[in-house]
Amino acid sequence: MIRNLTASAGRLVRAQGLALLALVIVITGSSAAYAATVGKNSVVSLSIKNGQVKAADLGNGAVKGPKLGLDAVTGDKVLDGGLTGADIGDDTLTGSDLDESTLGTVPNSSAHGGFSASSYLRNGTTYVRETTVQAGTDKGDGTFVIGGACDAGDLILSGGPANVAATSDLVESFPRPGVLNGWQVRIHKNGGADTFSVVMLCLNTA
Secondary structure, eight states, X not given: OHHHHHHHHHHHXXXXXXXXXXXXXXXXXXXXXXXXXXXTTOOOGGGSOTTOOOGGGSOTXXXXXXXXXXXXXXXXXXXXXXXXXXXXXXXXXOGGGXXXXXXXXXOOOSEETTEEGGGSOSSOXXXXXXXXXXXXXXXXXXXXXXXXXXXXXXXXXXXXXXXXXXXXXXEEEEEOXXXXXXXXXXXXXXXXXXXXXXXXXXXXXX
């Protein structure tokens, strides 16, 4: 009786073991068969549940520019301070792209072209100066010269002859060489007796 029970138990264990082995074979075979059916480019968008592809599922550098939709990358997708000058195209930023309130005051230049700020004019007024009417200095070639000047320290803006007779010809009219506030005129009297003057437009720099 005991021998029969032992034999029956042994057969039951072997049967269960064979059944488990068969189940493992079936499952393994099914998995291999399923894997074999998933070929290259066989997984489509409909096969993926929405929201299931995570950053960890993507290879480094896998998403390229052509894969991004137009206007897809917005400000909240960019790391603060992540963009540098090298990421921005030359001459792509314009005045409207800048927040003027973030710009500091441009430092005042202590000198420009070698001159200090005090050398430049502020609220200057103009006035007219005229020499006396005279014959002028004879240059020995039929021409006569008169030179005039503005007040000391002021600047000459323009000048020219005045009171010249119709029989005389203007030869030269220009700032006096080496003088910042003077003007010089030379006329040819054509043998006549002519007197004339020099008129100057001056700038008060005080």
